[in-house]
Amino acid sequence: MDWMKIVWALLLGFFIWRMIPTASHWLKHGPKGSSKEWMTTAMLLGGVVLFVLLLMKSVAR
Amino acid sequence: MADLNSISQSKTRSSESILATNKVLRSTYALLAMTLLFSAVMAVVSMYVGIPRGAAMICTFAGIGIMMFVLPKFENSSTGIGMVFLATGLLGLGIGPMIAAYLSYPNGPATVATAMAGTGGIFLALSGYVLTTKKDFSFMGGFLMVGLIVLFGAIIVSLFTAMPALNMAISAGMILLMSGFLLFDTSRIINGGETNYIRATVSLFINIFNIFTSLLHLLGVMGDD
Numbered sequence: 001m002d003w004m005k006i007v008w009a010l011l012l013g014f015f016i017w018r019m020i021p022t023a024s025h026w027l028k029h030g031p032k033g034s035s036k037e038w039m040t041t042a043m044l045l046g047g048v049v050l051f052v053l054l055l056m057k058s059v060a061r
Numbered sequence: 062m063a064d065l066n067s068i069s070q071s072k073t074r075s076s077e078s079i080l081a082t083n084k085v086l087r088s089t090y091a092l093l094a095m096t097l098l099f100s101a102v103m104a105v106v107s108m109y110v111g112i113p114r115g116a117a118m119i120c121t122f123a124g125i126g127i128m129m130f131v132l133p134k135f136e137n138s139s140t141g142i143g144m145v146f147l148a149t150g151l152l153g154l155g156i157g158p159m160i161a162a163y164l165s166y167p168n169g170p171a172t173v174a175t176a177m178a179g180t181g182g183i184f185l186a187l188s189g190y191v192l193t194t195k196k197d198f199s200f201m202g203g204f205l206m207v208g209l210i211v212l213f214g215a216i217i218v219s220l221f222t223a224m225p226a227l228n229m230a231i232s233a234g235m236i237l238l239m240s241g242f243l244l245f246d247t248s249r250i251i252n253g254g255e256t257n258y259i260r261a262t263v264s265l266f267i268n269i270f271n272i273f274t275s276l277l278h279l280l281g282v283m284g285d286d
Binding site: 008012026041060 | 198
């Protein structure tokens with residue numbers, strides 16, 4: 001159904017258009033994290049990656 | 062004496078702030094639990110009624126539209142709660158045909174159950190970490206926003222190209238990004254950056270909803286569904 005793809009693309013394009021000023025504001029004026037804070041985040045997201053890989057392995061046929 | 066008064070006032074303000082944060086947190090999790098349950102019920106209704114894919118898509122668009130344009134006008138009133146249920150219910154109706162399709166495959170029920178358990182596990186682990194440590198993840202804001210813009214761009218490309226690897230990469234990226242948003246949104250509630258529980262509920266609901274659908278897609282691919 002091509003009309004659905006077009007509507008989805010338009011909707012996502014609208015989201016991008018709405019989010020660009022917010023993203024720009026956060027990048028310019030948002031708080032900056034220290035390397036320790038980013039390391040903690042990387043470890044947490046790494047844990048999520050490992051967990052998802054484990055789930056994928058459990059259902060793999 | 063003036064100093065003692067100032068310390069006392071500061072302590073009162075601090076305890077008031079903690080009480081307000083706890084109230085927002087409790088209200089958010091209560092509303093989140095109810096909306097997740099309601100959305101799941103609507104997904105089951107959608108599967109039993111057999112809503113066509115086109116109608117399901119319209120429900121999804123309507124749910125997103127209510128969250129984006131209608132909800133902000135009512136987020137400070139009790140009508141906002143009704144709007145949250147309406148939007149999440151529509152998203153539940155919209156996801157019904159997709160779950161029904163996965164359930165129809167031989168390994169489908171296990172895949173759907175694993176996706177649900179996995180989503181719950183990710184949510185509990187990340188929220189639990191932020192709630193326990195009370196760390197501030199607001200520094201992730203810019204990174205997450207840029208990541209979301211890139212991901213939306215990739216989704217637009219994937220709509221008009223047949224690249225299974227790109228679709229898998231998008232699902233994996235979405236899980237990571239929404240996990241980051243879980244940390245960001247929860248820390249904003251705890252540290253007083255978000256004081257409206259209706260807005261907080263919608264943010265967490267969207268994170269959980271996207272993690273579930275993306276995980277379902279990845280597990281479906283691995284299970285040959």
